[in-house]
Amino acid sequence: MSDLTEKARELDAADDLAALRTRFVLDEAVYLDGNSLGALPAAVPGRMEDVVRRQWGALRIRSWDESGWWSAPERIGDRIAPLVGAAPGQIVVGDSTSVNVFKALVAAVRMAARDGDGRDEILVDATTFPTDGYIAASAARMTGCTLRPVAPAEVPGALSGRTAAVLLNHVDYRTGRLHDLPGLTAAVHAVGAVAVWDLCHSAGALPVGLDAHGVDLAVGCTYKYLNGGPGAPAYLYVRREVQDRFDSPLPGWNSHAEPFGMRSEYEPAQGAPRGRVGTPDILSMLALEAALEVWDGVSIDAVRAKSLALTDFFLECVAAYVPEGRVESLTPAAHAERGSQVALRCEGAGDVMKRLIESGVVGDFRPPDVLRFGFTPLYVGFADAERAARVLAEVVS
Numbered sequence: 127m128s129d130l131t132e133k134a135r136e137l138d139a140a141d142d143l144a145a146l147r148t149r150f151v152l153d154e155a156v157y158l159d160g161n162s163l164g165a166l167p168a169a170v171p172g173r174m175e176d177v178v179r180r181q182w183g184a185l186r187i188r189s190w191d192e193s194g195w196w197s198a199p200e201r202i203g204d205r206i207a208p209l210v211g212a213a214p215g216q217i218v219v220g221d222s223t224s225v226n227v228f229k230a231l232v233a234a235v236r237m238a239a240r241d242g243d244g245r246d247e248i249l250v251d252a253t254t255f256p257t258d259g260y261i262a263a264s265a266a267r268m269t270g271c272t273l274r275p276v277a278p279a280e281v282p283g284a285l286s287g288r289t290a291a292v293l294l295n296h297v298d299y300r301t302g303r304l305h306d307l308p309g310l311t312a313a314v315h316a317v318g319a320v321a322v323w324d325l326c327h328s329a330g331a332l333p334v335g336l337d338a339h340g341v342d343l344a345v346g347c348t349y350k351y352l353n354g355g356p357g358a359p360a361y362l363y364v365r366r367e368v369q370d371r372f373d374s375p376l377p378g379w380n381s382h383a384e385p386f387g388m389r390s391e392y393e394p395a396q397g398a399p400r401g402r403v404g405t406p407d408i409l410s411m412l413a414l415e416a417a418l419e420v421w422d423g424v425s426i427d428a429v430r431a432k433s434l435a436l437t438d439f440f441l442e443c444v445a446a447y448v449p450e451g452r453v454e455s456l457t458p459a460a461h462a463e464r465g466s467q468v469a470l471r472c473e474g475a476g477d478v479m480k481r482l483i484e485s486g487v488v489g490d491f492r493p494p495d496v497l498r499f500g501f502t503p504l505y506v507g508f509a510d511a512e513r514a515a516r517v518l519a520e521v522v523s
C-alpha cells in the first residue's frame with residue numbers, strides 16, 4: 127500500500143462526516159461533479175412517490191393548503207437559511223438562478239438609485255459564469271445604467287458615487303477561487319451601493335454568513351452542493367432591513383399582498399414572499415425539501431473543514447502522482463481563497479476528462495483547458511480523492 131493510500135485510509139477512518147454518504151444513492155464511481163449536479167439523496171424517491179400519488183393524485187387541489195404547497199417557497203427558504211447564515215424570513219425558493227439574478231439586480235439598482243442621485247453604473251464580476259453577465263447587461267439596458275465588468279479584486283478601486291449595484295460570485299465557477307464577501311460587501315456599502323452575491327458555488331460547501339456580513343441581496347441554485355436535483359428551484363435572499371424597499375421587476379400574482387383577491391392593482395406582499403413571481407414548481411420544490419433532510423444534524427463548519435482537507439489532500443496526491451508539468455492548479459492554495467473544487471489546467475483537457483469518466487472518475491471540463499473536480503464533503507471521501515489523482519496520473523502519463 128502506498129503512503130498516500132494509507133493516509134487516505136486514516137483520514138477516512140477519522141472523518142466524522144463519513145457516515146453521511148449512506149444518505150445518498152451512489153455507485154462505484156468517484157463522483158467529483160457535485161459542483162454541477164449534486165448526487166441523489168436517498169430520501170427523495172420515496173418522498174416523490176408520496177407527493178405524486180397521494181398529494182397530487184388523491185388530494186389534488188386540497189394539497190395547496192393541506193400538503194403545505196402554498197407555503198413551500200418560504201418554508202424551504204427557511205430550511206436553507208442556516209446553511210447560508212440567514213435568520214428565518216429572508217429567503218424565498220423559486221425560479222432559476224438566472225431569473226433571481228434579474229430580480230435582485232434590477233431591484234438593487236432601484237434601491238440604490240431611487241432618489242435620482244446620479245447612480246448609473248452596475249459593476250459585474252468580469253470572470254462571472256456567463257448567465258450573470260448576460261442578465262446584468264440586460265438589467266443595465268433596462269435601468270439606463272452602464273455595465274462595467276471588473277475583476278472582483280479590482281472592485282474596491284472601481285467603486286464610486288456613480289455605482290448603483292455590484293453583482294459578484296462568491297466562488298468562481300471555473301477556478302474555484304473564493305472571493306472576500308465580507309470585505310467586498312463593506313466596500314460596496316461604503317459608497318452607498320447595493321451588493322448582490324451569487325452563491326451557486328458556495329452554499330452548502332462553506333459558511334457564507336449573509337446576515338453577519340450585511341449582504342443586501344443574494345441568489346443561488348440548489349442543484350449543486352444542496353443536492354436538490356436537475357433544474358431544482360433557486361433561491362433569493364433579501365435582507366430583512368431592505369425588504370420594504372425591494373421593488374421586484376417581476377411582480378407576479380404570487381408576490382401580491384393578497385394573491386387570491388385577484389385585484390387589478392398590484393400591492394406587494396411583505397417580507398420574503400415579495401420575491402415570488404408565479405406558481406411555484408411544486409414537484410421540484412418538494413424534491414428539494416426532501417433532499418435538504420441530509421443536513422439534519424450537520425454543521426456547515428464541519429463541512430468546510432472537511433472540504434479544505436479533501437482539496438488539500440487531492441492537491442497533495444496530484445503533486446505526488448502526476449508527472450511534472452502536465453497539470454497546473456488554478457485554484458488558490460490559500461484556504462481563505464479556496465472554495466470546494468480544484469481546477470487544473472491541462473493540455474487536451476476535454477479528452478482527458480472523457481477518459482477519466484470512462485475510468486470511473488467523474489469531474490467536468492470547462493473550456494478552454496480546465497479540468498474541474500468538485501468535492502462535496504457529505505459524500506466524497508479521502509480514498510476517492512486519492513483514486514481520482516491516481517487515475518488522472520495514468521490518463522495524462
Ligand SMILES: Cc1ncc(COP(=O)(O)O)c(C=O)c1O
Pocket residue numbers: 222223224225255257258295299324326327347360
Ligand atoms: C455562478 C452560477 N450562476 C448561475 C448558474 C446557472 O443559473 P441557472 O440555474 O439559471 O441555470 C450557474 C450554473 O449553472 C452558476 O455556476
Ligand SMILES: Nc1c(O)cccc1C(=O)C[C@H](N)C(=O)O
Pocket residue numbers: 161162163255299326357
Ligand atoms: N445548470 C447546469 C445544467 O442545467 C446542465 C449542466 C451543467 C449545469 C451547471 O450547473 C453548470 C455549472 N453552473 C458550472 O459551474 O459550470
